[in-house]
Amino acid sequence: MYIIKLDAIDSTNTYLKGMASINLPKDYTVVVAEQQTKGRGQMGTQWQTEVGKNLTASVFKHFYNFKVENQFYISMVVSLAVCKALEGFRIPKLRIKWPNDILSAEKKICGVLIENVIKNNKFQGSIIGFGLNVNQKFFDALPKASSMSLLTGIVFDKDEVLSKILKQLQVYFKLLENQKFDVLKTEYEASLFRRDKPSTFKMSNNEILLGIIQGVTETGKLKVWTEDEIIKIFDLKEATLLY
Numbered sequence: 633m634y635i636i637k638l639d640a641i642d643s644t645n646t647y648l649k650g651m652a653s654i655n656l657p658k659d660y661t662v663v664v665a666e667q668q669t670k671g672r673g674q675m676g677t678q679w680q681t682e683v684g685k686n687l688t689a690s691v692f693k694h695f696y697n698f699k700v701e702n703q704f705y706i707s708m709v710v711s712l713a714v715c716k717a718l719e720g721f722r723i724p725k726l727r728i729k730w731p732n733d734i735l736s737a738e739k740k741i742c743g744v745l746i747e748n749v750i751k752n753n754k755f756q757g758s759i760i761g762f763g764l765n766v767n768q769k770f771f772d773a774l775p776k777a778s779s780m781s782l783l784t785g786i787v788f789d790k791d792e793v794l795s796k797i798l799k800q801l802q803v804y805f806k807l808l809e810n811q812k813f814d815v816l817k818t819e820y821e822a823s824l825f826r827r828d829k830p831s832t833f834k835m836s837n838n839e840i841l842l843g844i845i846q847g848v849t850e851t852g853k854l855k856v857w858t859e860d861e862i863i864k865i866f867d868l869k870e871a872t873l874l875y
């Protein structure tokens with residue numbers, strides 16, 4: 633494991649992407665920054681965190697002969713590894729909000745941004761970025777966010793948290809390497825936020841839809857039992873889970 637610690641950078645994902653474009657980094661090369669000036673979230677959003685309080689890190693993972701159709705398993709691995717590490721710190725009521733937000737007591741404490749590295753027309757590996765709210769206490773502009781510290785009253789050692797997450801990433805990636813697809817999907821679905829509960833979705837055409845989350849497909853689409861009594865399959869661009 634090789635950890636690069638930076639005081640400030642635009643984005644740890646962008647930094648690692650730049651490294652990978654020159655030479656593919658070794659497996660589990662980690663970039664961690666105290667401050668990101670252009671932290672990136674999913675779907676073009678910004679990742680905002682208080683300087684020095686939280687973990688913003690990116691990890692490089694190689695994949696050899698990986699079938700691109702299995703990509704969602706990478707997402708499952710990362711969400712499960714973060715959850716398992718957080719369980720170890722006794723963070724309460726952990727859930728994975730599809731596809732890969734980590735919630736505690738229904739508030740978002742961690743976001744994940746996975747970006748693929750393709751070279752010579754081949755999928756070489758992924759840059760796994762995660763932003764974990766560790767010791768930040770105020771989220772004035774983010775009403776749905778919280779942190780490990782806010783939820784427990786404890787101030788955490790960020791290095792210790794990072795090291796536990798990296799350890800769990802290795803454990804769960806081993807399962808993926810050994811093709812334990814069922815184990816991963818079952819554990820992911822068991823942790824899914826609002827599974828088996830009536831939920832409200834906002835569709836891309838702005839319609840509101842009610843349904844009950846059943847689980848996910850192997851490619852990461854959400855299976856929802858709707859009012860018309862059929863199972864609908866949503867991809868990320870189609871539906872946002874409101875509550």
Ligand SMILES: Nc1ncnc2c1ncn2[C@@H]1O[C@H](COP(=O)(O)OP(=O)(O)OP(=O)(O)O)[C@@H](O)[C@H]1O
Nearest residue numbers: 673677678679680681740743765773774775776777
């Ligand atoms: N440090 C952070 N912790 C949690 N969320 C963050 C953080 N930084 C940025 N975000 C993102 O900010 C966005 C706005 O969060 P907010 O809590 O206001 O919910 P929202 O805009 O209603 O979004 P959503 O559709 O994700 O429920 C979300 O996409 C969230 O992922």
Ligand SMILES: O=C(O)CCCC[C@@H]1SC[C@@H]2NC(=O)N[C@@H]21
Nearest residue numbers: 643645672673674743744761763
């Ligand atoms: O929208 C999300 O939930 C994903 C947020 C991912 C944020 C992390 S912080 C470290 C890494 N570098 C980035 O620019 N983004 C990810």
